[in-house]
Structures are given as C-alpha cells and as structure tokens.
Amino acid sequence: MLTYFPTPYPGEWWYSVLCRYHVRSGHSKYATTINELYGGRPMVHGRLIPGGDCATILSNLPPGVLSINDVLANHTLLPYYTRFFEANKKQQVWKALRAGRGSGITSVRTLMTDGTEGLKFCPNCYLLDTRKYGEAYWHRVHQIPLLGYCPMHKIPLVTVPIKFARLSEVFLPLGSVHCQEAEHGEKAPWMEPLADMIAALLYGDYAPTVGYNNLHTALISHGYGEDRISRYQSIDVGKVQRAVMEYYGGEIYEQYFSRLSAAVMSRLMHWKLSSPDRYALLAVMVGLDADTLFGPALDVTDLLLERLLSYKEAGVVYGKNDLAAKMGIQPGQLDSLAAKYHIEPFWRQIRQERNRCIRLLLTNSEYCW
Ligand SMILES: [Zn+2]
CATH class of the missing domain: 1.10.10 (Arc Repressor Mutant, subunit A)
Structure with a gap:
C-alpha cells in the first residue's frame, strides 16, 4: 500500500501528482519511488494519453480514496484526445484503461507549434496555486501541445523543455521550477479563441453531431469550398492551406496542415479524424466557438x-x-x-x-x- 499519496488538486495533471508523491516520499532516487508506485514493474507515465499506470497505482491505494473514473476524467487529457471518437471506440479506450491496460491510441502529436517538446505552466496559475494550496502544480490543460495561452488568464505559458518520454524516469515537480514570466510577443487575434476552444474540448460535454458538420458549413460560407454554394460540396484543400498559412503563420501550417490531403479533409468533414487539434484550428479560423461547432445545424x-x-x-x-x-x-x-x-x-x-x-x-x- 502507498502511504501519503497526495490528493490531486483541481485540474492537476496525473504526472504532477506523482511528482508530489516523490517529494513527500523523501526518496533521493527516482527509481525508489517508481519501484514503490508500481510494485517493482516500472510503467510508462507522464504521457499525453494515460496508460495502465493510473489503474495500477490506484490498486495500491486504500479503496475509496480515489476512483479511476475521476482520475481519467479530471486529471488526464483523455477527454480532449477522445472528444471526436465514436461512442463505442471511446468506451473501449476507457474500459482498457480502467482495467490497467494501454489505451491503444498511438498517434498523438507531442510537439509544440515550434517543433519542440516540453512541460508548460502559467505564471499566474503558479502564484495563485502557491497562495491557495501552498505549492504549484502542473495543470493538465496547459500540457496540450497546441495550447500556448492560459485559457483562464489569457497570458502566454512558460515552457520547460523536456521530452515526454523522459518523464517515466524523472520527477519534475513544478515547485522545483523557478516561476518566471513568459516573453510577451505580439498577440495574434487567434490566440484567445484557440485557447478557449481547446479548453472547451477538454472540459465541455460536446460530441460530434449526427448527420451534419457545422465546420463544413462554415468553411463553405467562408469560400473554402468548390466554387458554388451547396451544402454538399467538398472543401478545397489548397484554399484551406493558404488560409491557414495566412491566419496562423508558418509554424502551425507546417505542423498541422502542410501534408493535408483531400482524403484527410474528407475525414475531417465527416467527424472521422480522431485528433482534435485540426478541428480546433479550423473552427477558430472560421469564427466558430465550441457551442456553435457542436450546436444545431447552421445554414x-x-x-x-x-x-x-x-x-x-x-x-x-x-x-x-x-x-x-x-x-x-x-x-x-x-x-x-x-x-x-x-x-x-x-x-x-x-x-x-x-x-x-x-x-x-x-x-x-x-x-x-
Ligand atoms: Zn493561468
């Protein structure tokens, strides 16, 4: 049994809880803590998509302390990355994770828009958490690579460069990181709505609509369809790529849209693409918020x-x-x-x-x- 296992703070990322456990345990070596957490069979943790690690740790806690559903829903990014999954596929993933197995999801983009990997925090959240809880912690929403702004404070996030793959061997509590302000570059008009959209896709209760796709309609009304007004026309990949380049700039274009094919575009328009990032980017570009994206059919x-x-x-x-x-x-x-x-x-x-x-x-x- 694990003793002194910390209670997760609101919005705390599961890896952050493990970091705080390591600090509380007083162990000098990471390996000793890892050994304790997983009973001698080290597991992968600190990934954007959780694996069997959550259920394994919970099985070593006294019953009733924490539920696996609570951990997965409120302390991992699973709701974000499964937002566009079909209901039965979503259920399968949750079932596997509850049983301590892997999710089977492999294609998650770990690079930030500048092409690097790292953990992120908001300087305001850092100070407020320290004042309220006595310590700072990693928020799950901030770790979504596409997110550059704190959805709550609308300021740039600070990045601590580290590869996600290393987090299984290293505990890096946010409290051990010096709090500094991020450099405030020029604020592009899409930064706030994109942060709001990403937060909505994580926290909201949204699901793809049946029989229509408002993103498709909005793209057509913005002129990215074939050259006629019709509800059923295809979206022109070249037009979308040029618009993304102009609206978001080269980094986001390269990461998310430079290899966009007509087939992928068609899957996007039928809610068949599992990754949420491109939905978020396109919806914001045509002025949709989450309520409209998932709301009643637009004309x-x-x-x-x-x-x-x-x-x-x-x-x-x-x-x-x-x-x-x-x-x-x-x-x-x-x-x-x-x-x-x-x-x-x-x-x-x-x-x-x-x-x-x-x-x-x-x-x-x-x-x-
Ligand atoms: Zn913040």
Missing part, C-alpha cells in the same frame, strides 16, 4: 448573409468582383444572395465600368479614365 446561405452584412456595415466600398472573391463566391452568386435577402447592392460594378471604358477607348470615341 450556409445564412452564414453568407451574415458575412455580406458585416462587409456592408464596415462601410468599405468594394468592387463587385473583389467582394465576391473575398466571400469565395462568384459575382453572379452575390446578386442572387442580395436578391434573396432584398439587399440593395452596396458594391461598385467596377469590372463592367472598366470594360465599357476599354471598349470606348478601342473605338476611339471617348477618353474616360
């Missing part, structure tokens, strides 16, 4: 109308072709949309004007520039 023409009205409100006078291109539709579709919703055209018919002038110039009858 593509309604979304187009919304965008058209926002251009109208902005007061910039676009040429008709420019405006249509911005919305990812054909100029003729702009007319149909305006007619359908009784919107007076607020764009200039530049191309036609220019064509008329060119015709006039060619016939040499008038100079009109």
Whole structure:
C-alpha cells in the first residue's frame, strides 16, 4: 500500500501528482519511488494519453480514496484526445484503461507549434496555486501541445523543455521550477479563441453531431469550398492551406496542415479524424466557438448573409468582383444572395465600368479614365 499519496488538486495533471508523491516520499532516487508506485514493474507515465499506470497505482491505494473514473476524467487529457471518437471506440479506450491496460491510441502529436517538446505552466496559475494550496502544480490543460495561452488568464505559458518520454524516469515537480514570466510577443487575434476552444474540448460535454458538420458549413460560407454554394460540396484543400498559412503563420501550417490531403479533409468533414487539434484550428479560423461547432445545424446561405452584412456595415466600398472573391463566391452568386435577402447592392460594378471604358477607348470615341 502507498502511504501519503497526495490528493490531486483541481485540474492537476496525473504526472504532477506523482511528482508530489516523490517529494513527500523523501526518496533521493527516482527509481525508489517508481519501484514503490508500481510494485517493482516500472510503467510508462507522464504521457499525453494515460496508460495502465493510473489503474495500477490506484490498486495500491486504500479503496475509496480515489476512483479511476475521476482520475481519467479530471486529471488526464483523455477527454480532449477522445472528444471526436465514436461512442463505442471511446468506451473501449476507457474500459482498457480502467482495467490497467494501454489505451491503444498511438498517434498523438507531442510537439509544440515550434517543433519542440516540453512541460508548460502559467505564471499566474503558479502564484495563485502557491497562495491557495501552498505549492504549484502542473495543470493538465496547459500540457496540450497546441495550447500556448492560459485559457483562464489569457497570458502566454512558460515552457520547460523536456521530452515526454523522459518523464517515466524523472520527477519534475513544478515547485522545483523557478516561476518566471513568459516573453510577451505580439498577440495574434487567434490566440484567445484557440485557447478557449481547446479548453472547451477538454472540459465541455460536446460530441460530434449526427448527420451534419457545422465546420463544413462554415468553411463553405467562408469560400473554402468548390466554387458554388451547396451544402454538399467538398472543401478545397489548397484554399484551406493558404488560409491557414495566412491566419496562423508558418509554424502551425507546417505542423498541422502542410501534408493535408483531400482524403484527410474528407475525414475531417465527416467527424472521422480522431485528433482534435485540426478541428480546433479550423473552427477558430472560421469564427466558430465550441457551442456553435457542436450546436444545431447552421445554414450556409445564412452564414453568407451574415458575412455580406458585416462587409456592408464596415462601410468599405468594394468592387463587385473583389467582394465576391473575398466571400469565395462568384459575382453572379452575390446578386442572387442580395436578391434573396432584398439587399440593395452596396458594391461598385467596377469590372463592367472598366470594360465599357476599354471598349470606348478601342473605338476611339471617348477618353474616360
Ligand atoms: Zn493561468
């Protein structure tokens, strides 16, 4: 039996609990603690997806102290990484982990957007936890590699470089890490909504919708579909890649979208991709929050109308072709949309004007520039 096993703090990552156990145990060597935790059969721990380690440790605690469901649901990243799993696959994973076996999930991206690995903390959370609990601890949400901002405090996370693979041999309690501020670089407009989306995918009670996908609809309304308005059209991979590059920059593009194929895109649009990162990135890029992403079906023409009205409100006078291109539709579709919703055209018919002038110039009858 393990004595003095710490009670996890709110949102504490399971590896962090093990680190605090090591400190409490007073052992000078990591190996002694590992031996104690797993009864002489060392296991892998400190990974983004938990393995049999949680159930094994709980089996060495007095009954009723901690439940495996509580540990998996509230102290690991399992809810995040299984958010898009089909119900039966999700059940299988949970069943295996409850029984102390591996999850079978192998394809989890461990690299942060800059291509390195590390543990992360928020300086504000560090100070608040120390004040409230007497010590700092690793929060599970901060360890999601795609997350660069604390969803609670909206400030950059600080990274301690270390490979996840090393955490099975080393205990690195956050209390042993000096608390410093992260360097505040320029804050891009996507950082906060992405942090909110990632937090929602971890904590929320969301599941893929049946029979429709609002991300698909929103991508079409933003002009990333084939060149026509239809609920059923495919998404154009090239357009999405260019948009991601422009919106998020080269690092995120390289990590998540540079090898995007039409097949993967199709799986994304049918909720068939298991990793949540690309869903989060695309949804934020087209302005969806988690409630809308998993909410009632959106209508593509309604979304187009919304965008058209926002251009109208902005007061910039676009040429008709420019405006249509911005919305990812054909100029003729702009007319149909305006007619359908009784919107007076607020764009200039530049191309036609220019064509008329060119015709006039060619016939040499008038100079009109
Ligand atoms: Zn924080």
